[in-house]
Amino acid sequence: MSPKEANRRYLRRFFPSMGVYVVLLLGSNRIQHWYQPTGAALFALAILPALPILAVIWALGMAVIEQPDEYIRLKLVKSMLIGTAILLAVTTVWSFLEDAGVVPPKPIHLAFPLWCAGMFLGQCFIWMQERAAGTGE
Amino acid sequence: MNNHLRSLRAERGWSQQALADLLEVSRQSVNAIETGRYDPSLPLAFKIADLFALPIEAIFVNPSQEPSA
Numbered sequence: 001m002s003p004k005e006a007n008r009r010y011l012r013r014f015f016p017s018m019g020v021y022v023v024l025l026l027g028s029n030r031i032q033h034w035y036q037p038t039g040a041a042l043f044a045l046a047i048l049p050a051l052p053i054l055a056v057i058w059a060l061g062m063a064v065i066e067q068p069d070e071y072i073r074l075k076l077v078k079s080m081l082i083g084t085a086i087l088l089a090v091t092t093v094w095s096f097l098e099d100a101g102v103v104p105p106k107p108i109h110l111a112f113p114l115w116c117a118g119m120f121l122g123q124c125f126i127w128m129q130e131r132a133a134g135t136g137e
Numbered sequence: 138m139n140n141h142l143r144s145l146r147a148e149r150g151w152s153q154q155a156l157a158d159l160l161e162v163s164r165q166s167v168n169a170i171e172t173g174r175y176d177p178s179l180p181l182a183f184k185i186a187d188l189f190a191l192p193i194e195a196i197f198v199n200p201s202q203e204p205s206a
Binding site: 069130 | 161
């Protein structure tokens with residue numbers, strides 16, 4: 001598998017998962033609003049939108065495993081580490097502020113989007129480093 | 138790690154993309170190795186050596202044998 005094919009494979013997993021996420025999120029919210037389910041039905045409806053997000057996390061893991069180009073794989077892992085560091089830093093600081101009653105409880109469902117945003121910042125940082133180093137052609 | 142990849146590639150008239158295609162890696166990888174920002178794995182280093190029909194130490198400079206600054 002070529003590096004481009006590995007990337008295409010990731011995108012083929014990512015976009016349908018996000019499409020399913022939007023449908024399930026809207027559907028779950030509407031059904032909860034209209035029918036006010038309780039017990040197991042509410043549990044199932046509440047968890048449904050999380051499943052495509054788990055699929056995206058799996059796709060990210062597979063993107064690392066299936067990437068045949070070791071340098072691109074390294075950059076991907078570096079950006080994931082930057083995302084993890086940003087997530088840990090923000091949640092740690094937030095926790096102390098939360099303990100002091102300065103901020104409301106952590107919106108835990110934003111942890112993954114924050115990690116993704118941190119990973120994106122990491123990719124931008126790596127890209128800028130590469131640009132500064134030049135193409136070498 | 139310093140290396141002679143760029144000059145060896147230039148001797149053969151290959152672009153970074155052409156070398157990347159021969160090695161089945163991305164052009165980014167070739168660029169990162171040439172500029173010393175990335176040290177290839179041993180399998181990739183052997184692949185590069187095979188392609189140029191040279192021993193690894195003729196392409197990559199042993200850091201312990203580099204003159205100190």
